[in-house]
Amino acid sequence: MTKLKISLFALAIFINxxxxxxxxxxxxxxxxxxxxxxxxxxxxxxxLENTNYGTTTDxxxxxxxxxxxxxKFTLVAKMIGYKTEKRPITLKAGETIEIKFELEEEVMKVDxxxxxxxKTFKRxxxxxVIVNVVDSRTIKNIxxxxxSEALNFQPGLRMEVDCQTCNYSQxxxxxxxxxxxxxxxxxxxxxxxLTGLYGLEQLPSEMxxxxxxxxxxxxxxxxxxxxxxxxxxxxRMPQRNSFEITSNxxxxxxxxxxxxxxGTLTALSQKRNAGVALYTSHRQRDAYDHNGDRFSExxxxxxxxxxxxxxxxxxxxxxLEANLSSMHEYRYGGEMTDGPAYLARQSxxxxxxxxxxxxxxxxxxxxxxxxLALYTAGxxxxxxxxxxxxxxxxxxxxxxxxxxxxGNSKNYTLQMGAQLNQTVQDFIRxxxxxxxxxxxxxxxxxxxxxxxxxxxxxxxxxxxxFVQSDWMLSRKVTLLTGVRADKHNFVDALxxxxxxxxxxxxxxxxxxxxxxxxxxxxxxxxxxxxxxxFAGGGIQTIQLSEDLKEERSQSWSTSFNWDRPTEKHIxxxxxxxxxxxxxxxxxxxxxxxxxxxxxxxEKRNGGAxxxxxxxxxxxxxxxxxxxxxTGVTLQKxxxxxxxxxxxxxxxxxxxxxxxxxxxxxxxxxxxGDRFSTTLSGIYTGSMLVPHYGAAEDPGTPEQDILFQSPxxxxxxxxxxxxxxxxxxxxxxxLFGGINNMLNQYQxxxxxxxxxxSGYVYGPARPRTFFIGLRIFN
Numbered sequence: 001m002t003k004l005k006i007s008l009f010a011l012a013i014f015i016n017x018x019x020x021x022x023x024x025x026x027x028x029x030x031x032x033x034x035x036x037x038x039x040x041x042x043x044x045x046x047x048l049e050n051t052n053y054g055t056t057t058d059x060x061x062x063x064x065x066x067x068x069x070x071x072k073f074t075l076v077a078k079m080i081g082y083k084t085e086k087r088p089i090t091l092k093a094g095e096t097i098e099i100k101f102e103l104e105e106e107v108m109k110v111d112x113x114x115x116x117x118x119k120t121f122k123r124x125x126x127x128x129v130i131v132n133v134v135d136s137r138t139i140k141n142i143x144x145x146x147x148s149e150a151l152n153f154q155p156g157l158r159m160e161v162d163c164q165t166c167n168y169s170q171x172x173x174x175x176x177x178x179x180x181x182x183x184x185x186x187x188x189x190x191x192x193x194l195t196g197l198y199g200l201e202q203l204p205s206e207m208x209x210x211x212x213x214x215x216x217x218x219x220x221x222x223x224x225x226x227x228x229x230x231x232x233x234x235x236r237m238p239q240r241n242s243f244e245i246t247s248n249x250x251x252x253x254x255x256x257x258x259x260x261x262x263g264t265l266t267a268l269s270q271k272r273n274a275g276v277a278l279y280t281s282h283r284q285r286d287a288y289d290h291n292g293d294r295f296s297e298x299x300x301x302x303x304x305x306x307x308x309x310x311x312x313x314x315x316x317x318x319x320l321e322a323n324l325s326s327m328h329e330y331r332y333g334g335e336m337t338d339g340p341a342y343l344a345r346q347s348x349x350x351x352x353x354x355x356x357x358x359x360x361x362x363x364x365x366x367x368x369x370x371x372l373a374l375y376t377a378g379x380x381x382x383x384x385x386x387x388x389x390x391x392x393x394x395x396x397x398x399x400x401x402x403x404x405x406x407g408n409s410k411n412y413t414l415q416m417g418a419q420l421n422q423t424v425q426d427f428i429r430x431x432x433x434x435x436x437x438x439x440x441x442x443x444x445x446x447x448x449x450x451x452x453x454x455x456x457x458x459x460x461x462x463x464x465x466f467v468q469s470d471w472m473l474s475r476k477v478t479l480l481t482g483v484r485a486d487k488h489n490f491v492d493a494l495x496x497x498x499x500x501x502x503x504x505x506x507x508x509x510x511x512x513x514x515x516x517x518x519x520x521x522x523x524x525x526x527x528x529x530x531x532x533x534f535a536g537g538g539i540q541t542i543q544l545s546e547d548l549k550e551e552r553s554q555s556w557s558t559s560f561n562w563d564r565p566t567e568k569h570i571x572x573x574x575x576x577x578x579x580x581x582x583x584x585x586x587x588x589x590x591x592x593x594x595x596x597x598x599x600x601x602e603k604r605n606g607g608a609x610x611x612x613x614x615x616x617x618x619x620x621x622x623x624x625x626x627x628x629x630t631g632v633t634l635q636k637x638x639x640x641x642x643x644x645x646x647x648x649x650x651x652x653x654x655x656x657x658x659x660x661x662x663x664x665x666x667x668x669x670x671x672g673d674r675f676s677t678t679l680s681g682i683y684t685g686s687m688l689v690p691h692y693g694a695a696e697d698p699g700t701p702e703q704d705i706l707f708q709s710p711x712x713x714x715x716x717x718x719x720x721x722x723x724x725x726x727x728x729x730x731x732x733x734l735f736g737g738i739n740n741m742l743n744q745y746q747x748x749x750x751x752x753x754x755x756x757s758g759y760v761y762g763p764a765r766p767r768t769f770f771i772g773l774r775i776f777n
Contacts, residue, residue, distance in 0.1 A: 217555030
């Protein structure tokens, strides 16, 4: 009897499986191809809208979808860089239909899908927070070798070199210093205060798919340090099987060289449900001495990087993404001599080993209206460093050689979090996407130089939770509201920061936005606080005030964006105004010197400060042959109370190293498929630069000076020509050009070992010539 029951049960299961299979095998089939300008396009996404049925075109640009459900649907063809095409179709059992798509290339990408503004994927014109994008094509046009070079070509942003010896740099956004900018890698906050010292220059541009930029405090959902804005570096994700190898050879000034070799490889599985992108980079740069004193203005560099980015579609509803990168860099600046660093009269030596990675898991509900994301990311940095200026002679020199100022740093950052997105289609009026999330970030940094009695031993921990409502009341109106609560171990109370953003579309071509938000920075050491400078014949360090408390902010911004597309061209502009008020703003004031004559700056709260201004962007693309983009920022940054940056001079209310005007432009001409040329420029207005003197030293001023710098216009040119290797299904691009053609470069550097290494302003490099080769498919 038992055997009979088992047999009947097995038979029922078999019959049921046949029934289900018969129901699924409708023999409703779609076939077709996708072309653009007469050429078949491989790996285009083809899918039935609002269903789980989809495929991609093969290497020949053709596709087939079988056993589809009956009924009326919308068939979509979509690929990055092309306009999305949709076709209404009717599917019937046993019938095969043929649908051919002809895609148009985007004239200018003004409506890309972005994530940084809202923590969810949205098109730029539909996001209540304005998001700018630097894509890989722009990065190639301007011949940027690193992420730091690419960021200069965005409105409101300015990369700044702050050390003549080691070339420590920071990103300033909307008139605020680097510590007010939140740097993300694949939406994760793994850039620590220590990695922020050189990190943007250490990231090769070859690893980047695009960079998303949110200016101002509207990005406060990312937590502390997002007051000035957020930069999200999105690394390459495989979309097709491809390779690319690029070699760039540069001559700096009078003959120093800078050699870069980069390679990327992307591969997809046959079913396109798994893929990996690999990149590797090597850089070798000689030291460069501009004023002939045998002390470098650009340090020597040796950098080797490797990384991967991968995805795995576990099924139609689950996706796993993982990324990992490793970087080793040696950097030396100062007196240009052979031998160990401590035998130089003045030098800085850095050896970095950085490991960075993350894992993201995403689960989508059957209905497609709910997604759950779990993520973790982290970095580990190990650094050996030397920062020293040798006494002239006698016992002091002997003591210095017996105990040279070598140091060690260890730093790790770990982020863990979860995020739930729920879309409600009929929410009172319109559609609302609710976002709920929580994340925990820990950053531990240990940095010590025993001979200077210098020590930073800092462990910061922050638990944050956020909720957001992205309410599209109508096609013209969107209201974005959110609040984030943070419990930081350096702050006694729970900190709650709300934000509100409003989007109104008066017509098809324009968007008006208004945002308000609050933010904070914890009372801890950030990147600039960990940099040891040379000044006044000794070193200069920064220490934290014993009663330092958190800095709070309120930010307002408003903007109007307008673009008019036609069949042959598109043109438009963006006008934005911004205002940020800081309460208990962090300042640095000179408080004296040590027994060895080294200068001490104290980081303390200095009352309120205000930063306000306006940014204007303009863009034009004519028939995919001529593309122009430009942006200019006019702004003012002032403290309510004077800041005593020097004991010798009265304080000033103006922000130091902050020009009141700056901007950029790019002019790209592509008359055909083979030749292209790009003329670009970076404008830096006049600013106040502190200059610490050393008495009786001819290479420095006799006393401290607050210097008004001249303005600069850095002009760059790139020419490129592409040869097609049809037999190999590949192409070769030859390119070359000049950076800083007019040699707009600082000409009054200090000289000798007692120089003020912080007295540096203007373009990051003198006139340089480059030539390169790119092989790709």
